[in-house]
Each structure stands twice: as C-alpha cells, then as structure tokens.
Amino acid sequence: MADGFAGKVIKVDLTTKRVDVVDTDPYKAWGGGHGVGSALFWEMCEDKTIDAFDPGNVVTITPGRFSATLAPSAARTEVQGLGPQGYPTEWFTRSNFGGRWGGMLRLAGYDSVAVVGKADTPVWIDIQDGKIEIRDASETGDALWGLDTFETQKRVWDILDTEGGEWRTGQSRDAGRTLQRAAILTIGAAGESITRNAALVHDGGSGAGQGGFGGVWGSKNLKAISVIGTGSVEVADAAALMDTRLWLKREYMNDTDNPAPPIPATWAATLSARPSTGGSAFGPGRPEACMSCHKSCHGKRVISGLAPGSHCDDAWYSHSANMYAASQGEPPFGSALAGEISDRATELLQRLGLNSYMLVAMLTWLHNLHEKGLVGPGKLIETDLFETATYGTYEFAETFLNRATYRQEIGEDLAEGPARMAMKYGRYEEDTATGDLILQEWGWAHHYDARTEVEWGYGSLFTSRDCNDHDFNWVAYWMPSAYALYGVPNPVSAEKLSEIVTSKMMPYTDIDLDYSDEGIYSDSMVKLVSWHRAYSNYFKQSLGLCDWAYSDFINLGRDDLSGATPEVETRFVKSITGSDESFEEGITKGKRIGNLDRAIWVLQGRHRDQEVFTEYNYSLPAAPGFLPAEIPYILPVKVDGKWSYKDTSGRVLDRERLEDFKTRYYEFEGWDPVTGWPTKATLEELDLGFVADALGAAERLGGVS
Amino acid sequence: MNLATPTADQANRFLRTLHAEDGLGVAVLMPHRGQRTLTVYSLQELAGFLQLPDFSTVIESGYQTSINYVSTRNMVGWISDVLGDAELGEALKTLTEDGRAFGELVADMKSLLNDRVAQCLEVLKLAATDTSDD
Numbered sequence: 001m002a003d004g005f006a007g008k009v010i011k012v013d014l015t016t017k018r019v020d021v022v023d024t025d026p027y028k029a030w031g032g033g034h035g036v037g038s039a040l041f042w043e044m045c046e047d048k049t050i051d052a053f054d055p056g057n058v059v060t061i062t063p064g065r066f067s068a069t070l071a072p073s074a075a076r077t078e079v080q081g082l083g084p085q086g087y088p089t090e091w092f093t094r095s096n097f098g099g100r101w102g103g104m105l106r107l108a109g110y111d112s113v114a115v116v117g118k119a120d121t122p123v124w125i126d127i128q129d130g131k132i133e134i135r136d137a138s139e140t141g142d143a144l145w146g147l148d149t150f151e152t153q154k155r156v157w158d159i160l161d162t163e164g165g166e167w168r169t170g171q172s173r174d175a176g177r178t179l180q181r182a183a184i185l186t187i188g189a190a191g192e193s194i195t196r197n198a199a200l201v202h203d204g205g206s207g208a209g210q211g212g213f214g215g216v217w218g219s220k221n222l223k224a225i226s227v228i229g230t231g232s233v234e235v236a237d238a239a240a241l242m243d244t245r246l247w248l249k250r251e252y253m254n255d256t257d258n259p260a261p262p263i264p265a266t267w268a269a270t271l272s273a274r275p276s277t278g279g280s281a282f283g284p285g286r287p288e289a290c291m292s293c294h295k296s297c298h299g300k301r302v303i304s305g306l307a308p309g310s311h312c313d314d315a316w317y318s319h320s321a322n323m324y325a326a327s328q329g330e331p332p333f334g335s336a337l338a339g340e341i342s343d344r345a346t347e348l349l350q351r352l353g354l355n356s357y358m359l360v361a362m363l364t365w366l367h368n369l370h371e372k373g374l375v376g377p378g379k380l381i382e383t384d385l386f387e388t389a390t391y392g393t394y395e396f397a398e399t400f401l402n403r404a405t406y407r408q409e410i411g412e413d414l415a416e417g418p419a420r421m422a423m424k425y426g427r428y429e430e431d432t433a434t435g436d437l438i439l440q441e442w443g444w445a446h447h448y449d450a451r452t453e454v455e456w457g458y459g460s461l462f463t464s465r466d467c468n469d470h471d472f473n474w475v476a477y478w479m480p481s482a483y484a485l486y487g488v489p490n491p492v493s494a495e496k497l498s499e500i501v502t503s504k505m506m507p508y509t510d511i512d513l514d515y516s517d518e519g520i521y522s523d524s525m526v527k528l529v530s531w532h533r534a535y536s537n538y539f540k541q542s543l544g545l546c547d548w549a550y551s552d553f554i555n556l557g558r559d560d561l562s563g564a565t566p567e568v569e570t571r572f573v574k575s576i577t578g579s580d581e582s583f584e585e586g587i588t589k590g591k592r593i594g595n596l597d598r599a600i601w602v603l604q605g606r607h608r609d610q611e612v613f614t615e616y617n618y619s620l621p622a623a624p625g626f627l628p629a630e631i632p633y634i635l636p637v638k639v640d641g642k643w644s645y646k647d648t649s650g651r652v653l654d655r656e657r658l659e660d661f662k663t664r665y666y667e668f669e670g671w672d673p674v675t676g677w678p679t680k681a682t683l684e685e686l687d688l689g690f691v692a693d694a695l696g697a698a699e700r701l702g703g704v705s
Numbered sequence: 706m707n708l709a710t711p712t713a714d715q716a717n718r719f720l721r722t723l724h725a726e727d728g729l730g731v732a733v734l735m736p737h738r739g740q741r742t743l744t745v746y747s748l749q750e751l752a753g754f755l756q757l758p759d760f761s762t763v764i765e766s767g768y769q770t771s772i773n774y775v776s777t778r779n780m781v782g783w784i785s786d787v788l789g790d791a792e793l794g795e796a797l798k799t800l801t802e803d804g805r806a807f808g809e810l811v812a813d814m815k816s817l818l819n820d821r822v823a824q825c826l827e828v829l830k831l832a833a834t835d836t837s838d839d
Binding site: 299311312315319320323326327331357360364371372438446447448449470473474478481482484485486487488548631632 | 724726728732733734735736737738739740741742743744745749750753754760763769772774805806807808809
C-alpha cells in the first residue's frame with residue numbers, strides 16, 4: 001500500500017564516486033526527514049568523533065514525508081551531519097529549508113540523499129528521475145566552482161536545457177513530463193572557502209544556514225545537488241487527504257480561495273489561509289511560496305528585484321542601513337536609501353552563501369568592541385574594517401561579507417565564527433558575560449531569550465542548536481507582547497491560553513503554560529519542554545510540517561478558540577501514510593529520534609556538565625547587547641493560583657534551580673541524572689537496543705557506574 | 706506640551722551626537738526573527754526610531770511586521786542625564802507615566818522629540834544668522 005514514501009534513498013560516496021540507490025524500507029520507522037537523516041548518519045558515519053570537515057562526515061538531505069503531497073505548508077527539508085558552527089564541539093546537528101527542492105527529490109523517487117567522502121576535484125550531483133550522475137564542477141568541466149549561488153543555479157539550468165531541452169514533454173504525466181526547472185541546492189564562495197558560516201542556498205533565498213553545512217559541502221568539493229522529478233508521491237488515501245484539506249478550509253480558515261478572511265487570520269491562527277504578505281520591509285513585494293504552501297512568506301521585491309525569495313535574511317543588515325540613512329537626514333525607517341542598501345546587502349549575502357544569523361551576531365559583537373576601542377588599527381583586534389567604510393552603508397556590508405567569505409584581512413578570523421574568534425582574542429568569557437557577544441548556547445546566536453521564554457532556551461540547551469521552534473513563541477510570547485504593547489485587550493486570557501494549549505499536549509497531563517518565576521523550573525515545564533522536543537522532532541522535522549504553520553494551537557475564528565492540533569496531524573498521517581498511528585504514538589516517535597540524536601552527542605563527548613548557558617543568562621538582568629534597555633517579554637504566568645500576562649523581562653536564571661530542573665528533566669527523559677546519558681532501559685523501551693549496545697561499548701551508557 | 710526655548714549652547718548640546726557607550730539601547734522586536742538590538746546616539750536618531758505601525762497593520766502584516774521599542778524609563782534617564790536635557794526628560798516622564806501602553810505613547814513621544822529638535826535647529830539657525838551679521 002502507498003504510504004507517502006517515495007521508496008528509495010540515494011547514498012553517494014564522493015571519494016570513490018560510487019552511487020548506491022537503496023530501499024527506504026529499513027528507515028521508514030523513523031518517519032522521514034529528521035528521523036531518517038539521523039538514522040542514515042548513525043549508520044554511515046563510522047566515527048562520530050571526527051571533525052565536521054573530515055571526509056568521513058556524512059551530510060543527509062531529507063525531505064519531510066509530506067513533501068509533494070497535498071498537505072499544506074509541508075515542504076521542509078532537513079539537512080543533518082556534523083556542523084562546524086557548533087562550539088565548543090562540532091555537534092551532530094540539523095538545519096532545515098523550504099522551497100521546492102525536497103518536493104522535487106520526492107517526485108524523482110527518493111526520500112533522502114546521503115553524502116560521505118570527499119571528491120578530489122569539484123563536483124556536482126545531477127539527479128533526473130532515475131538518472132543520477134556525479135559531474136565535474138571544475139573549470140574544465142561544467143565550470144560551476146567559483147560561481148555565486150544564483151549564477152550556479154542559472155548555469156545548471158542552462159546545462160540541463162541544452163542537454164535535455166527546455167520543455168520536458170515526456171511520455172505521460174508520470175514519465176518525464178514537467179514544466180518545472182531543476183531544483184538546485186548549492187553553495188557559494190563562503191562554502192568553497194570552507195568557512196563555518198556558510199549556508200546552502202536554494203532558489204532565491206530558501207536556505208539551510210545554521211550549522212555551517214555550506215562549509216562541509218565545500219570541504220567535500222561538492223558544489224551543488226540538482227534534481228528534476230517528474231513522477232508523483234503516492235498517498236494511502238487521496239480522498240481522505242482532500243477531505244482533510246476541505247475540513248481545514250471549513251473549520252479552521254485554511255481557505256486559500258479567500259486569502260483575506262474577516263478576522264486577522266495570520267495573527268489569529270498559524271494555519272490560516274492568509275498570506276504573510278511576502279513583501280519587503282522597504283516596499284511592495286510579490287509573494288513567493290514553498291511547494292504546497294499558500295502562506296507565501298518569501299518576498300520578491302517588485303522594485304529592486306534584488307535577493308528574490310529572502311525573508312529572515314532581510315533583517316541581517318536592514319537595521320544598520322536604517323540607522324545610517326537616518327544619520328544622512330533620510331526618514332529613519334523604510335527610506336529608499338536604507339532599502340537600497342539593505343536589499344543589495346542581502347542579495348550579496350545570498351550570492352556568497354552566508355548564514356545571516358551568525359553574521360549578525362559577529363557584526364554586532366565587533367561593533368560593540370569597536371565602540372569600546374578594542375577593534376581597529378593597532379587595537380586588540382587588528383582590522384581597518386570600520387575605517388574602510390561607514391557602518392550601515394552598502395560599502396561596509398560588502399567589505400564585511402567579502403572578508404568573511406574570502407578570508408581577506410580579518411576574514412581568517414571571521415571564517416571561524418564568533419565563538420572561536422572570541423576565544424582566539426581572549427574575549428569569549430567576558431563578552432558573553434556582558435552580552436556584547438550574544439551567544440546563548442553552543443556558540444549559537446541569541447534568538448529568543450532563555451531567561452524569559454525558557455522552553456526556547458531549554459530546548460536549545462538539551463539539543464545542539466538554537467531550537468528555532470515557534471510553537472509556544474507565537475502564542476505565549478509574541479501575541480501577548482504585541483497586544484500589551486498596543487494596549488489592546490488580548491482576546492485569549494492567559495488561563496484560557498494555557499487550557500487550550502496544554503489540552504493538546506498528549507500524552508502528558510497536569511501541565512500549565514506558566515512562565516512565572518516558579519513555573520520556569522516546575523515539573524510542568526519539564527513535561528512541556530519534553531513534549532515540544534518530541535513534537536518538533538517528528539511532526540515538523542520528520543513529516544515536514546512547516547514551523548510557521550504548525551503546531552496550530554489557537555484559532556480566533558472558532559468559538560472555542562482552539563486550533564487544529566492535534567487532529568490535523570493525525571488526519572494527515574492517516575490519509576498520507578495509511579497508518580492509524582495516534583498523536584501519542586507520534587510523540588513517542590519524536591522521543592525515539594531525540595534519543596538517537598542524544599546518543600550521537602554522547603558519543604561525541606556530551607556530558608551534563610556541558611549543558612549550561614553562557615554567563616549573561618545567569619547574571620545580566622536585561623536583553624544582551626544593549627544594557628540597560630529591557631525588551632518587554634510578556635508571557636502567561638500563574639501566581640498564587642491566578643493567571644495573568646506579565647512582563648518577565650529583567651529576569652535571570654538561577655543556576656542552582658536550573659541544575660535541579662536539569663536533574664528532573666533527565667529523569668523524565670530516562671537519562672542518567674549524573675551524566676545526562678540515556679539509560680539502557682530507556683533506549684530499549686524505544687526499540688533502540690542497538691544504540692544502547694554502541695553506548696555500552698563506548699562506556700557511555702547512562703545508569704552504569 | 707510647551708518646552709522653554711533653549712539657548713544656543715543648550716541647543717548644540719541637545720543635538721550633539723554622542724560617542725560609543727553613551728548611546729541609548731533600543732530594540733526592534735520581530736515575530737519569528739528574534740530581537741535585534743541597536744544603539745541611537747542623538748535626539749534626532751531617537752525621534753526617527755520612534756515609529757510604529759498601528760495595531761491593525763501589525764495584525765495584517767503577520768510575520769513581516771516589526772515593532773521598534775525603547776524602554777521609556779531608560780529613554781527618560783538618557784535624555785535627562787546623558788544628553789543633559791532635563792526639561793525634555795521631565796516632559797517625557799510625565800507623558801509616559803499616564804498609564805497608557807507603549808504603542809499609544811509613541812506618537813506623542815515622537816512629537817515631543819521632534820518639537821525639541823525643531824526648536825534647537827531654529828535657535829541654531831538664528832544664532833548662525835546673528836554670527837554672519839557680525
């Protein structure tokens with residue numbers, strides 16, 4: 001029976017130039033995406049303690065199981081492997097991108113591509129349905145090496161058009177016919193330079209930035225993977241799948257025929273049909289969406305035409321540009337000057353293939369130290385970066401990005417990422433204490449605040465990266481904070497919010513959505529964090545549901561205010577995979593994936609003692625980087641039995657209470673509270689006996705003294 | 706709110722651009738994209754920074770919106786103690802302690818700041834004219 005899998009996995013050894021196509025069957029229990037990627041890494045990476053740039057590192061690119069089906073907002077693809085961005089250890093980690101690459105791979109008949117080894121000269125991988133070829137990307141071949149990410153994609157399209165014709169008419173709908181161009185995932189010069197800040201870029205702006213996988217590809221001499229798929233993904237029950245879509249339309253405002261429903265749907269329901277504008281901060285934009293998604297989060301700028309498809313990356317330099325424009329007498333925000341600077345800077349960032357979020361952290365840090373007189377000619381950090389061009393101008397951004405990419409001048413340091421660079425100059429401890437260097441855990445840049453929105457912080461600390469899961473962030477932080485900042489009554493009371501959200505967190509009970517000073521260390525928060533990790537591991541990262549649409553907790557269009565989770569997930573699972581799997585069973589699968597990941601980290605050397613935040617989280621009672629300003633962080637709290645929304649900014653974490661929280665969290669997860677390592681019983685209960693054996697052999701099994 | 710006309714010396718002082726650690730920390734709050742911190746170094750920059758989409762726009766914009774935020778308490782302290790404009794600081798303090806939410810205050814705060822900037826520029830313009838007459 002059709003089960004939503006495409007059926008095959010591609011394994012590529014770049015050292016031997018061998019390509020194996022194997023059945024997906026052995027990996028199906030992992031669900032897809034993240035789960036399958038972790039399983040492939042476990043199997044193929046023989047020594048998990050190697051460096052990220054070692055040829056033995058395995059990079060997996062695995063679409064979610066719902067990709068290329070009719071499931072809406074389900075086009076995410078996982079990238080996994082040892083990530084050079086991690087600090088102090090290059091942890092096994094993950095990134096994730098949207099667009100149409102994952103769907104294309106599935107339409108070509110594959111559920112994942114796993115790459116190991118290192119080619120002796122630059123190569124690219126050309127996948128056209130059943131044909132898979134490792135091709136020469138060097139100057140004497142297809143001449144992709146040295147091109148930027150946009151040029152690379154255009155060059156591949158030209159090659160494929162020349163070889164296969166611009167129009168692929170094929171024989172039938174499922175045999176060679178498509179009007180689509182190849183979907184290409186590629187690195188730019190930052191990846192070729194093997195930097196720790198390099199991203200994988202697809203189309204205009206879909207990219208896997210975090211983790212530094214662009215540098216890993218560069219170290220393997222892998223320039224790009226292109227895929228054209230002309231088949232289809234068979235689902236178990238197409239009628240049930242369509243019924244579910246119509247049910248969402250009818251009950252949850254997921255009405256793509258009406259993108260402007262009567263109530264503010266984006267705000268009110270993450271799964272609503274309202275597009276998230278798709279514009280640019282500096283002017284009108286034309287929406288661009290991922291495959292199978294109506295939300296159109298990406299934006300194509302209709303005026304400048306620059307950096308098509310960027311969204312989050314827009315923010316990397318726009319604020320600096322705005323401040324510069326203001327200093328020139330322009331309107332301070334949204335001026336044409338600032339827009340031009342920001343759009344050009346973002347375009348260059350995308351072309352070079354850089355991870356914007358880490359560059360922001362690094363640039364903010366350098367700017368802070370420059371203001372303190374520690375950066376400049378003859379200073380501790382010797383560079384003329386701030387003398388060469390004015391901060392906030394395009395020329396400054398260009399200089400900074402080029403140096404970070406091509407290792408020019410200070411670029412050798414920039415290429416190492418902020419944590420390692422700060423260590424080199426003896427600044428890490430002090431600057432992560434003052435907040436000048438905003439790294440929250442594992443060398444990852446502060447995104448949302450571990451001191452206030454603890455599920456974000458804990459979820460990052462117990463894994464390998466800034467978790468970037470917005471489930472609670474949207475309903476518990478952003479919505480209440482915005483309502484409060486505008487003095488508008490929140491239509492969902494704190495108590496009602498907690499009631500609705502926690503009612504969806506099966507199989508756990510007795511949970512409160514309580515971010516009070518007590519609640520953040522409570523057993524309730526233990527369960528919430530555990531559920532959040534498992535939900536994300538499976539439903540979002542393995543099935544491919546987009547974090548910006550799922551989970552769907554709150555829907556203001558309904559009398560009960562309740563969103564479509566968990567029913568929507570189980571309906572899609574049933575109709576696409578044919579399984580009667582319950583939501584609770586999905587959570588268990590998420591825990592299984594999480595334990596496999598944790599076992600890899602344990603083999604890499606993870607220990608409880610390492611799972612601590614940087615100093616500012618314990619001692620600096622404000623948002624980092626701009627003391628003494630305090631960012632409002634309004635969250636639901638329950639104090640003396642009474643619910644309210646309260647501004648929790650200014651809070652710091654209590655080291656002892658956090659350690660106690662860790663002990664209870666480890667015990668809840670079935671990990672040894674002394675080491676943080678999974679126990680044999682836990683692993684066996686999750687059908688991970690083979691993992692227990694490996695940890696036992698390495699003398700890293702929890703509960704063994 | 707009427708502010709006393711500053712002297713030319715005061716106007717120069719109030720409009721000066723501060724250095725390094727004397728700046729005022731502000732923040733741009735963004736849904737899904739984190740919180741971005743910035744520093745403003747002058748009254749004009751602060752006035753420019755203080756702008757906010759109305760609530761309905763924030764709702765309509767979904768993920769693309771952002772909220773420019775400054776702690777009003779810190780802003781008052783910075784203007785009074787660092788920039789040295791005690792009168793403006795006091796006026797802002799009065800304004801911001803009337804119980805309204807931040808989003809309801811921004812337009813009035815911005816207006817007050819712009820008034821002060823305009824006053825100072827006018828004073829300096831007159832002073833420059835007087836100097837040229839000499």
